[in-house]
Amino acid sequence: MSESTLIVAGADTHADTIHVAAVTMTGTALGDREFPTTPAGYTAAIKYLTSLGHVERIGVEGTASYGAGFSRAAIAADIEVVEVSRAIKSARRLKGKSDPLDAYSAARTALAGDRLATPKDHATTGLRALHIARRSAIKHRTAAINQIKAMLVSAPDVVREKYRALTTLRLIEAIAHCRPDAQADPCSQSVLVAANMLAQRVQFLETQAEALQERIDALVTDANPGLRAAYGVGADTAAQLLITAGANPHRLRSEAAFAALCGVAPVPASSGRTNRHRLSRGGDRAANNALFRIALVRMSRHKPTKHYVQRQIALGHTRMEILRKLQRAIAREIFKLLTRHVAVPEYADLRPARQAKNITVTAAANHFGVWPTVISRIERGLQRDDTFADTYRNWLNAA
Structure with missing residues (x-):
């Protein structure tokens, strides 16, 4: 096969193996082979494909998961990578399923240009990992607190009355330092032992969350100080917006595209004499939640925003309509901060x-x-x- 022959490749990715296949520009199968998911395996896979011809593009399944390593290796080799969606179930029932078949299907999908997506950007991989870990710590901390409170509801009176009037923070601190063996009743001992271990788990998760928060704050401040300095944008919300932007760089082509990505683009909801818009239910819901939290902070503390809300209420707009407008305006501001350098005033003086x-x-x-x-x-x-x-x-x- 001549090296000047144009080909299109496809890759079916798994945890331990990757299966690549190549087709001509007319869809004729040229060959397929399996390689391990290691740096050496990726290099060998690319070398094998280039031996069949000049690779026009590679269609990869799961560029943000099992295919992330191979996608990076292919991009480093100056090969265009596109993400292909899995074959629809009806096609799989007719043609069957195997690694070679899936690899050829990915190649022909990339050749046809059907159901393609831009590969995920891995520049925010580290930030995403920290963000996921922190959210997990917060989630399990909340679950442990709820379990402690549920236990106290049905606990013996001597235990329940001792802790029922405490706030959540004091409750966790008190139970974490309690002495279950001091109780004569076996039932009370058992309840306090379980609650004590859960309270210690809460404190451990709080320590983890705080440590992760510090790392996240340092990363987002270094990556985009203007975004971190915006009013109402904390480390967590800034991290989520950077992750969303990094995973969808092609959606930053315009401010309207970014608003649609975050699910804050106004959706017409008019009928008859009613002419209005409603909140979008599409887009990245995590990014939408980040904008929602920023809007809530500004509504409660930001004087210009509070004055705007009062004017909108005077005009007869509902709270949801005001939130929609605020989120849309905040998305416009965030887009500018994500796509250009903004000088941040110093407070050190x-x-x-x-x-x-x-x-x-x-x-x-x-x-x-x-x-x-x-x-x-x-x-x-x-x-x-x-x-x-x-x-x-x-x-x-x-x-």
């Missing part, structure tokens, strides 16, 4: 300037009518509010 004037944190907080914690967090860069920081800086300079 605020604390030295205050200390040079011998002004206490409490005095500054009283002047602006905020809690001292707000001043402290802004000075340390833990809370972003550029408008307030500018006002605070001007006040310090004039003091």
Whole structure:
């Protein structure tokens, strides 16, 4: 086979093996072979395909899972990679299923250009791993807390009355340090032993979540300081938006495409004399949830947003309509932060300037009518509010 012959390849990927196949530009089968899912195996697979001809493109199943390693190796070899969806069940029933058949099916799908997708970008793989681990820790922490509270509902009176009035944080701390053996009743002992272990699990998961949060915050701040500095954007929401953008780079071609990706593009819901739009139920729901949380924070703390909400309520708009508009506006802002470099004002000069004037944190907080914690967090860069920081800086300079 001449090296100048154009071919299209396909890959059926698994945990331990990858099966590749090649077809001509007319769909004729050229050959297939199986390789291990190792760097050496990927190199051998690409060498085998290039020996059959010039590879126009490779259709890979699961570029974000089992096919991630092979996709990276193919891209590094300057070969176009496209993600192909699995064959529909009706076609599999007619033609059967095997690794060679699936590989040829992927190749012919890539050749036809039908049901193709852009491969996932792996630039955010590390951030995604940390984010998943933290969400898992938070989820299991909540489950453990709920289990403790459920146990106390049916616990003996001596146990239930002792802990029923405590808040969640004090409850976990108290049960984690309790002494079940001090109870004479075997039933009370058993309940406290189980609750004690769950409380210790909660504390362990909290420690893990905090450690993961610190790493996530450092990564997102380094990757996109402008996004992290936006009002209401915490480390978790910034991480989710970066992950969504990294996994769908082709959806950042326009601000409208990004809004559709996040499920905040307005959907017409008009009928008769009613002319309105509703919230979209499509798109990446995790990114939609991130925008939703940003909107809630701004509705409760951001003065311009609070004034906007009041104006919208005066016009007769419902809370859901206001949220839809806010999420759409926030998506527009986030798109700009994701696609261009934004300079982030420094706050490091605020604390030295205050200390040079011998002004206490409490005095500054009283002047602006905020809690001292707000001043402290802004000075340390833990809370972003550029408008307030500018006002605070001007006040310090004039003091």
